[in-house]
Amino acid sequence: MLINDTDFIKLPLHIKGKVRNVYDLGDKILIIVTDRISAFDVVFPNLIPNKGKVLNSISEFWFNYTKDIVGNHVITTDVSQYPEGLSQFKEELQGRSMLVKKIKMVEAECIVRGYLEGSGLKDYKATGSICGIKLPEGLRQGDKLPEPIFTPSTKASEGHDQNVSFEELCKEIGTDLANQLKETSIALYNKASKYAESKGIILADTKFEFGLEDGKLVVADEMFTPDSSRFWDMNEYEPGRPQKSFDKQFLREYIESTDWDKKPPAPVLPDDVIRNTELKYIEAYERLTGKKLD
Numbered sequence: 001m002l003i004n005d006t007d008f009i010k011l012p013l014h015i016k017g018k019v020r021n022v023y024d025l026g027d028k029i030l031i032i033v034t035d036r037i038s039a040f041d042v043v044f045p046n047l048i049p050n051k052g053k054v055l056n057s058i059s060e061f062w063f064n065y066t067k068d069i070v071g072n073h074v075i076t077t078d079v080s081q082y083p084e085g086l087s088q089f090k091e092e093l094q095g096r097s098m099l100v101k102k103i104k105m106v107e108a109e110c111i112v113r114g115y116l117e118g119s120g121l122k123d124y125k126a127t128g129s130i131c132g133i134k135l136p137e138g139l140r141q142g143d144k145l146p147e148p149i150f151t152p153s154t155k156a157s158e159g160h161d162q163n164v165s166f167e168e169l170c171k172e173i174g175t176d177l178a179n180q181l182k183e184t185s186i187a188l189y190n191k192a193s194k195y196a197e198s199k200g201i202i203l204a205d206t207k208f209e210f211g212l213e214d215g216k217l218v219v220a221d222e223m224f225t226p227d228s229s230r231f232w233d234m235n236e237y238e239p240g241r242p243q244k245s246f247d248k249q250f251l252r253e254y255i256e257s258t259d260w261d262k263k264p265p266a267p268v269l270p271d272d273v274i275r276n277t278e279l280k281y282i283e284a285y286e287r288l289t290g291k292k293l294d
Contacts, residue, residue, distance in 0.1 A: 002047045003032070003047075003052055003096065004036060005021075006032050006092075008089060009030075009032075009086070011024070018036060019034055019036050019037070019038065019055070019227065020033055020034065025083060025084060025099075026102075027101075028099055029073075029100050030097060030098075030100075031097060032093065032097045033053075034052050035047035035049065035051045036048075036051075037248065037277070039248055039266075042263070044267075044269055045265070046274055048274060048281065049278050050282060050293060051277075051278065051281050052096040053293060053294070054225075054282060054284070054285045055222060055225045055281075056096045056097060057289070058223075058224065058284070058285055058289070059222045059223045059224075060098065061289045062192065062224040063219070066223070069187050069188055070187075070218060071213070071216065071217075071218045071219075073103055073211065073218055073220040074100055075098075075101060077099070079094045083099075095294055100220070101213060103218060103220060104211055104213075105210070105211040106173060106181065106212065107154070107172070108153070108172070109152060109154070109161050109208075109209065110152055110181050110207060110208040111151045111153060111163075111185075111205065111207045112149070112151075112188075112189035113145060113149050114148045114193060114203065114205060115143065115202070115205060115230075115232075116139050116140070116141060116142060117141065117142060118205065118230070119163060120151065121141055123163065130149060130151050130163075131163050133149050133166075140239045141239065141240060141241060141242065142204075142232075142241065142242070143240075144239075148190065148193075150166065151163060152164055152166065152169045166178065166182065180217050181210060184210070184219075185208055189206060196288065197234065199290075200233065200287070201231050202232040202243075203229060203231060204230035204232055204243070205229065205230050206224055206228055207229070209222075224288075226246050226247035226248075227247065230243075230245055231245060231247070231284055232245055232246075233246075245280075246280050246281070246284035247284070249277075250272075250276040250280065251273055251277050254273045
């Protein structure tokens with residue numbers, strides 16, 4: 001079953017993101033992960049089979065694995081326990097949704113980088129630093145950093161988020177909370193990175209979103225998914241070039257081979273790009289969790 005829209009749910013739609021549809025249930029939130037896919041901030045017309053289930057199930061795995069470090073917002077992923085008559089949609093929602101606590105979100109993206117790639121690579125090439133953090137000279141694309149670094153960005157309602165220095169984050173949200181975010185983010189990255197390596201996978205970087213529940217920090221939204229993290233195959237890792245990743249690699253390669261200007265509307269995707277993208281998402285889930293996708 002492919003899920004694009006969730007109009008069958010007659011509850012207030014709180015947020016419609018590029019991939020997630022979020023419903024307001026009063027003191028709770030229902031997050032549904034669709035099979036939509038986006039790149040360059042544009043949603044494509046095609047759906048990727050099983051993508052929603054992979055993202056939701058990987059997040060569920062990591063929320064459980066890291067709860068010794070920080071609490072999270074998950075109440076349950078068992079649709080039979082959902083309120084508001086939602087259990088009638090078990091076939092549509094099981095495996096691709098979670099009921100979570102409504103919490104006050106912190107207005108920051110918490111990014112941890114263990115390797116040099118993406119916007120961090122661009123920043124380093126221009127300044128020798130990432131978000132004001134000075135790095136050794138001569139690093140190549142994909143090189144492992146001396147230690148993981150915390151490089152926050154501000155939340156943007158539209159377009160790309162803006163990287164900021166830690167000092168700027170302190171001014172925005174307060175030094176105590178900023179320090180909490182930094183320490184917790186790096187602790188989460190270190191634990192997940194070590195686990196991923198045991199599965200032959202490099203966790204190059206990742207981003208988190210946090211919220212406050214009764215003044216206490218909790219991690220929310222998604223966690224260590226192929227949409228929020230770069231996962232590389234350890235056996236094919238070679239610094240100095242782009243790495244093969246467990247996410248939108250086939251989609252990105254296809255886009256770069258076309259004359260699409262990366263502005264809406266996005267082009268229709270060929271079947272082989274859809275299939276290969278699906279297989280990469282499933283491989284990431286199965287290698288990380290040790291389970292077959294239901």
